[in-house]
Amino acid sequence: MSLVQVDxxxxxxxxxxxxxxALREINLTIEKGEFTAxxxxxGSGKTTLLNLIGCIEVPTRGRILIDGKxxxxxxxxALADFRASRLGFIFQTFNLIPVLTALENVEFPLFKHAVxxxxxxxxxxxxxxxxxxxxxxxxxxxxLSGGQRQRVAIARALVTRPQLxxxxxxxANLDHDTGTQILQLMKAINKCSGTTFIFSTHDPLIIExxxxxxxxxxxxxxxx
Amino acid sequence: xxxxxxxxxxxxxxxxxxTRTLITLSAISFxxxxxxxxxxxxxxTFLRLREGQIHSVYGHLQVxxxxxxxxxxxxxxxxxLENPQDIAAFIKDDPNVALVTPRIGxxxxxxxxxxxxxxxxxxxxxxxxxxxATLDGVRHAEKGIAVFEGQDLEAENSYDIIVGKGLAxxxxxxxxxxxxxxxxxxxxxxxxLDLTVQGIFFSASEEFDDRGIRIxxxxxxxxxxxxxxxxxxxxxxxxxxxDRVLNTLRDRLTGQGFEVELIPWYEMADFYRRVVELYxxxxxxxxxxxxxxxxxxxFNSMNMTITERTREIGTIMALGYRxxxxxxxxxxxxxxLGLIGGLLGLLGxxxxxxxxxxxxxxxxxxxxxxxxxxxxxxxxxxxxxxALIVSLISSIISxxxxxxxxxxxxxxxxxxxx
Numbered sequence: 001m002s003l004v005q006v007d008x009x010x011x012x013x014x015x016x017x018x019x020x021x022a023l024r025e026i027n028l029t030i031e032k033g034e035f036t037a038x039x040x041x042x043g044s045g046k047t048t049l050l051n052l053i054g055c056i057e058v059p060t061r062g063r064i065l066i067d068g069k070x071x072x073x074x075x076x077x078a079l080a081d082f083r084a085s086r087l088g089f090i091f092q093t094f095n096l097i098p099v100l101t102a103l104e105n106v107e108f109p110l111f112k113h114a115v116x117x118x119x120x121x122x123x124x125x126x127x128x129x130x131x132x133x134x135x136x137x138x139x140x141x142x143x144l145s146g147g148q149r150q151r152v153a154i155a156r157a158l159v160t161r162p163q164l165x166x167x168x169x170x171x172a173n174l175d176h177d178t179g180t181q182i183l184q185l186m187k188a189i190n191k192c193s194g195t196t197f198i199f200s201t202h203d204p205l206i207i208e209x210x211x212x213x214x215x216x217x218x219x220x221x222x223x224x
Numbered sequence: 225x226x227x228x229x230x231x232x233x234x235x236x237x238x239x240x241x242x243t244r245t246l247i248t249l250s251a252i253s254f255x256x257x258x259x260x261x262x263x264x265x266x267x268x269t270f271l272r273l274r275e276g277q278i279h280s281v282y283g284h285l286q287v288x289x290x291x292x293x294x295x296x297x298x299x300x301x302x303x304x305l306e307n308p309q310d311i312a313a314f315i316k317d318d319p320n321v322a323l324v325t326p327r328i329g330x331x332x333x334x335x336x337x338x339x340x341x342x343x344x345x346x347x348x349x350x351x352x353x354x355x356x357a358t359l360d361g362v363r364h365a366e367k368g369i370a371v372f373e374g375q376d377l378e379a380e381n382s383y384d385i386i387v388g389k390g391l392a393x394x395x396x397x398x399x400x401x402x403x404x405x406x407x408x409x410x411x412x413x414x415x416x417l418d419l420t421v422q423g424i425f426f427s428a429s430e431e432f433d434d435r436g437i438r439i440x441x442x443x444x445x446x447x448x449x450x451x452x453x454x455x456x457x458x459x460x461x462x463x464x465x466x467d468r469v470l471n472t473l474r475d476r477l478t479g480q481g482f483e484v485e486l487i488p489w490y491e492m493a494d495f496y497r498r499v500v501e502l503y504x505x506x507x508x509x510x511x512x513x514x515x516x517x518x519x520x521x522x523f524n525s526m527n528m529t530i531t532e533r534t535r536e537i538g539t540i541m542a543l544g545y546r547x548x549x550x551x552x553x554x555x556x557x558x559x560x561l562g563l564i565g566g567l568l569g570l571l572g573x574x575x576x577x578x579x580x581x582x583x584x585x586x587x588x589x590x591x592x593x594x595x596x597x598x599x600x601x602x603x604x605x606x607x608x609x610x611a612l613i614v615s616l617i618s619s620i621i622s623x624x625x626x627x628x629x630x631x632x633x634x635x636x637x638x639x640x641x642x
Contacts, residue, residue, distance in 0.1 A: 048636075051635075051636045054542070056541070056542050057634075057635070076546070076547060077548075082544075083542065083543070083544040084544020087544075089539075089542045089543065091539065091639065093535070095535060095538075095539040095639070097233070098536075099239075108229065108540075108543065109543045111226045111229045112226065112543075112544055160544075
């Protein structure tokens with residue numbers, strides 16, 4: 001069974017009186033352990049596709065199965081619980097919680113799961129170590145560089161041991177070298193732990209590093 | 225555990241937006257301080273009026289012959305206490321009783337030679353009344369009834385008279401003027417006596433100041449041709465003990481076979497009761513106003529917070545937190561604002577109350593009174609509780625809608641928000 005199965009997915013947005021067809025008839029499958037890039041120019045619909053797979057947006061039509069579960073039938077609370085236990089997110093703008101330290105940011109998703117404190121801290125510290133930031137555990141996001149912030153975000157995305165990590169343009173706000181390092185880190189984690197990664201990008205140099213690239217233009221998959 | 229991080233998150237966010245938090249906290253604290261000061265001012269007014277009336281006109285308890293309260297108005301001399309000394313001695317045994325002093329009240333005509341005026345006369349024991357008039361625990365006031373011109377009554381059987389301020393103004397009386405007091409005696413005959421105005425008094429009761437006179441009780445008894453007294457005025461050490469002492473004394477006096485009735489001050493102090501009722505109602509209106517201010521200021525602050533933190537909210541939801549959890553997070557922020565603002569308000573209210581009480585607020589004569597006075601702030605525990613509860617409940621109510629708005633953001637849209 002594929003980890004992600006998308007069947008004839010449509011997503012429309014209302015923009016004033018006109019309807020924008022963000023995605024049209026998308027079909028794709030992603031297997032466990034893949035390291036997949038969704039590539040396309042801005043406005044092509046890649047973020048929308050990622051949001052739909054990430055259960056933070058609801059499709060207009062079509063079906064998404066994640067690990068065999070049809071997530072399009074779930075209500076808001078069930079979707080939240082599903083995201084909490086199965087999915088990890090990495091954002092273009094890092095989106096760390098500014099008032100929390102790096103360690104607390106990584107721990108944050110675990111509060112939802114009532115993980116005992118000792119284990120929570122251990123897991124978060126281990127991941128900070130993995131992303132090379134164990135010395136920065138007590139730093140606030142504003143005291144970290146962009147690359148460091150994104151590393152914290154990667155640690156946060158992994159702390160619940162999700163099956164699938166979704167990263168929306170994770171390198172777009174970083175300089176090229178840092179972006180490459182971030183992607184290499186993600187790839188290393190993918191190889192080491194088998195966590196599936198799907199990330200969107202429009203940077204050709206980043207696309208090169210993906211195992212698989214799905215190209216999307218104007219809401220339609222043009223190459224896979 | 226989740227609540228710990230939520231509380232910590234809420235708290236740190238308040239610290240992060242220092243200026244806004246300070247402004248909101250100030251609004252809440254000012255509301256609280258306002259409640260405490262106005263409530264404390266009302267309480268001070270109640271205290272002053274109550275103690276003033278107790279320590280001038282009513283005493284804490286009055287002992288009459290059985291039936292006086294129902295039929296005494298029309299035939300007061302039918303209800304005289306025959307053995308006042310025995311009853312007084314018995315009442316004085318109670319350790320809560322500070323003083324028992326006799327009185328005899330009657331209607332009379334006061335004549336200056338030119339004008340004759342109907343007055344309400346009291347035969348009193350000058351020493352006992354002086355002791356009764358002494359106020360304890362009321363700021364900026366010493367006497368419940370005070371002679372401000374001339375002298376108070378002194379000897380038990382002198383031919384002296386003191387008159388209320390309003391009456392003195394009406395009849396144009398000054399100390400050392402001579403007046404004639406004309407009465408119907410206990411037996412129904414007429415009797416008159418020439419008296420010298422010794423002093424002019426004012427009390428906490430305008431009614432008494434306008435029509436009241438006092439003469440020594442022995443003089444009154446000889447004028448009325450009786451040896452008996454009408455009323456024993458009982459003064460307690462503490463006003464709060466009134467009901468307790470009332471019940472014990474009632475039981476004990478009846479047990480001893482005395483045919484008497486005891487009336488507590490609050491059954492006589494009708495004016496006081498109406499004032500309290502009116503002011504309490506005003507206080508309730510004030511609570512509504514303050515709640516409104518607190519609700520609006522927190523509402524505004526929370527709305528701004530939520531707009532600014534839209535992307536953060538989107539992130540937290542993307543990480544798997546439910547709508548209800550987002551709502552808890554922001555209600556927690558509102559709760560903290562209310563709690564901290566409320567506590568600061570209590571502190572500010574207590575401090576400013578103390579300062580104002582020490583300095584005193586100069587006040588014109590109150591309704592029902594004749595003299596200017598100095599007000600203070602009497603802070604009662606219930607005022608502090610009310611202020612804190614008002615700020616807490618208002619803050620929770622006012623953060624509820626913004627929190628709900630935050631919780632119902634569409635995750636993907638919230639994440640796109642800049």
